Amino acid sequence: MGDTKNRDERVQELYNRLADSVLELSDEAVIAEVSETDSDPQEEAELVRIALKEACKQFDLAERRRTTEPCSIRKREASNG
Amino acid sequence: MAGAQLLIDICNFQRQLERIKIDREIEELTKADLLRLRGSADFRVRCLGRAACGMTGSDLLGEALRSTLEGTRRNGEGRRWNKDVDFVTHLMGAMRSIASSWRRRFDVVFLESEVLVCDIEGRKASPFENVPSNEPTADQWLIQMEEEKRITGLFANDPAAILVLRGILDGTKKGEIMQKYGLIEKQYRAAVKRIRLKLFGRKKA
Numbered sequence A: 001m002g003d004t005k006n007r008d009e010r011v012q013e014l015y016n017r018l019a020d021s022v023l024e025l026s027d028e029a030v031i032a033e034v035s036e037t038d039s040d041p042q043e044e045a046e047l048v049r050i051a052l053k054e055a056c057k058q059f060d061l062a063e064r065r066r067t068t069e070p071c072s073i074r075k076r077e078a079s080n081g
Numbered sequence B: 001m002a003g004a005q006l007l008i009d010i011c012n013f014q015r016q017l018e019r020i021k022i023d024r025e026i027e028e029l030t031k032a033d034l035l036r037l038r039g040s041a042d043f044r045v046r047c048l049g050r051a052a053c054g055m056t057g058s059d060l061l062g063e064a065l066r067s068t069l070e071g072t073r074r075n076g077e078g079r080r081w082n083k084d085v086d087f088v089t090h091l092m093g094a095m096r097s098i099a100s101s102w103r104r105r106f107d108v109v110f111l112e113s114e115v116l117v118c119d120i121e122g123r124k125a126s127p128f129e130n131v132p133s134n135e136p137t138a139d140q141w142l143i144q145m146e147e148e149k150r151i152t153g154l155f156a157n158d159p160a161a162i163l164v165l166r167g168i169l170d171g172t173k174k175g176e177i178m179q180k181y182g183l184i185e186k187q188y189r190a191a192v193k194r195i196r197l198k199l200f201g202r203k204k205a
Helices: A002-024 A027-035 A041-068 A070-079 B002-028 B031-052 B057-071 B087-109 B137-143 B147-153 B159-169 B174-181 B185-200
Strands: none
Touching: A002 B031, A002 B087, A002 B147, A002 B159, A002 B185, A027 A041, A027 B031, A027 B185, A041 B002, A041 B031, A041 B057, B002 B057, B031 B057, B031 B087, B031 B185, B057 B087, B147 B159, B159 B174, B159 B185, B174 B185
């Protein structure tokens, strides 16, 4: 079990270092690297932006649900006196 | 009473401003920034292995943003964006921290020794075997027991990559790896790039 844990940690370290290494790349290098794969950098980048906007939308929906819940309306009314 | 209401209005206004700033940042992220975020998210999730419970890099990035939006509420929840760092660096840090909290939670809740179950014939089995992996099917072998050996095996014909890989797996710092194996910066970076591309698994045939 100890060896497994150690091996897990070593592989984790590798992926963490690779995740950090992406931050150090120049703009040109990041784009060139994606171009070397099957992906179109422009298309891939826009997919990420869409995902971020979708996360915002989901957050807003959850927020709206939270503020229109009957109990939160009651709480607001109570705090407004 | 009016003072309290004014305070609430000011807080709401500040929150709206922060939200506008975040929306604008998302709109203005460059192609390179977006690709950096995606790359980092993918590796961060891979690092989680089964602790990712089927989450993808996109899920992790979405969670980092959700947490940042939550942070604008200033209620002690979520992650506040300190404007001294740029938005990309903030999201990268948030992903790092969220990923490690997912792993901690997984380790605490699903310690294998605690969840071994016995069938009626006394055979022990781990529910881990049924936990969905975040890895794409083609990469599933990477999460098997011999993952480290398999990773190094990928670079059998790339001596520089093997040296860098071993150094990283041992937790050795970049400078020390370069010094130990006599690599210059350019060779080190090129080797890390080859490792990234190979492990990313989307290299053109």
